[in-house]
Amino acid sequence: MRVSLDLPGSPDRTRVVVAMSGGVDSSVVAGLLKESGYDVVGVTLQLYDHGEATHRKGACCAGQDIHDARRVAETLGIPHYVLDYEERFREAVIDPFAASYAAGETPVPCISCNQTVKFADLLGTAERLGADALATGHYVRSEQHGNRRALFRPVDLDRDQSYFLFATTPAQLDFLRFPLGGMTKAETRAAARAFNLPIAEKSDSQDICFVPSGGYADVIRKLNPGAAEPGHIVHIDGRVLGRHDGIINFTVGQRRGIGIALGQPLYVVHLDPEGRRVIVGPREALLTGRLHLRGVNWLGDMPLAEVPAGGIDILARVRSTRPPMPARLMVKDGKVVVDLAVGEAGVAPGQACVFYDGDGDGARVLGGGWIERSEHNAEAEIALGKLVSRDSAVAAL
Template sequence: MALDTSEKLNSLGFAKPPSETRVVVAMSGGVDSSVVAAQLASEGYDVVGVTLQLYDHGAALAKKGACCAGLDIHDARRVAEEMGFPHYVLDYENVFKDAVIDEFADSYLAGATPVPCIRCNERVKFKDLLETAKDLEADCMATGHYIQRKMGPEKAELHSAADDARDQSYFLFSTKQEQLDYLRFPLGHLPSKDATRELASKFGLSVADKPDSQDICFVPNGNYAAVIEKLRPGAAEPGEIVDVEGNVLGQHNGVIHYTIGQRRGLGIGGLADPLYVVRLDVDAKQVIVGPKELLSTRTIPVREINWLGDALLTSQEEWHVLVRVRSTRPPKPAIIRPISETEASVELLTPEDGVSPGQACVFYDADSTRIFGGGWIWRGY
């Protein structure tokens, strides 16, 4: 449905004054979401701040300064007080554990490399919290994510952030169309993080100089294995490190300590050529290593696809797009060949190294900044 522009719209896209527009702001306690709340409050919107308590802040899993930790809840509340709008803290510990943490642990035990931040956005922030915003009779929900929502000729579209260095599209590909219709991302058009901090200083926010939080809030110091061992005691069973021909090269103390593409820390030094983890066999408790060329992948099976294009995914036999297979890598040319509305085979025109099951494969329009959604890489190589 085309947008009716006969009435003047406010900055959030509604044909009424900001004072009559209620917006729930998802506040993590960091600079980004605090600036969103402060900006909207300064524009006269009826702002309600909501912060999620996602885990026990006294537990060993939580790390200092992480998203949604105890200090961050205090910081979010303080920003709300400074800017004069109500703020609520919701206990989502059980939801977060069931929807994110447990799957994270189980995926690693299955030899995959999960991305829990995507599941958190998909299953908690953009699902349960969004429903809470509707219960509060909000017209929309705003977040501090660096991504853009633009109105296209057919519907609201998801676009990459103006600042490539801050773009969070990889972590938001699973946003459903009905969620996108309700969400707003006021920071997506900013040229840099410095611009965000300048706004924080302009509003006199106490968090203006606060460091950025880490992506995975419940993993201390990036030690995934330690978290999994705490969640699943006895999961790290020892086994063999073998080459692709089955020759035993060494021993390991648990498959969960390894990821596809890993080179360092294998404990099998003294070999003429460097070896990389090319496959994890959970059932056999084996870490399979080989030369770098074995990491090269051209065809990727993808499932659980969330498609945001105007036409159905299956309306074409091939889609020529760009895809990103890791958050730290730029999008590369590829061809999507749909199998169903939720499953496809993706051919990379230039092979990628270290493609791992459990990671996301995100689709981008080759001719614009639009995101067509994406899916989950699901099979070993």
């Protein structure tokens, strides 16, 4: 199967650096480009070395995965380099993740990794290697749109990774290529077998590669021992229901593992790091209708400054596992606010809100931002306002 990267010049005179994680997707990208006649150079980043994580099934960018990337490069007959980005990855991704989590947020480190290490640092390395493009194994599409490239959802919506790429800038999009955007995962696996790649049946990588056992709290304790301070579990109506061993053990929207029996389901509604309180309540208290965003990356044609006072209709996505839903984007005092047409449950600061112009195959990504604050229903907002505005007296009880 031959692919075209929509670049000037013939493939044999076009150098493409492929970000090879050691997994099936990026390995197939290298194979497709090699078969299509491009001058392919494979680059693998060593991002961490956390002992157990380097051998865990489904990990990436460490240990066995680097070895797998080397074997694929040998099979394809392409040059391959391993770059030590461990210090940079810790500085740009792991440490901010730990700080955000300890502050009661729900960060998405995969987006930060793409935003910093992969699409900034690695992209710069590709340019220094004389590359005309950097190709990755993400399931997303980019196409020429006017004088720039635009980002779109892929053919295989079950594998859609556009949520994790909202922070990609227009300049980066011009240099990036995503050859798997027009393929399904089944087709990618079939291509891996056709290329006789040694990783053809390898399991997919996990979302958070540097968490050895899936336990975020364990990583936070190791990086920030003071983050696991005990405190109180407080009902949204003000009642103190019990104690906890640290807010890092909880996330907004959580139902199981709270450790309180009240005769009705309880959900984590808010985390108060200053007061060391986990605030719980009924499910209806979770519903969020308005999102206040920070760090917005806008990829639409209309400049944000020209968005009319009443806003514009978009589709918004607050989780990678949810489809885009109707919403309205507004700019108030220079800040982006998104009103969701249907309330979402379990939305937390630190998550991403990504904008689209549709919800199907080929829908364009209009950008996105990080959720700084979410507004619940009126009753819950009033109750939370009273709780969070209190001093820390409750935590000292």
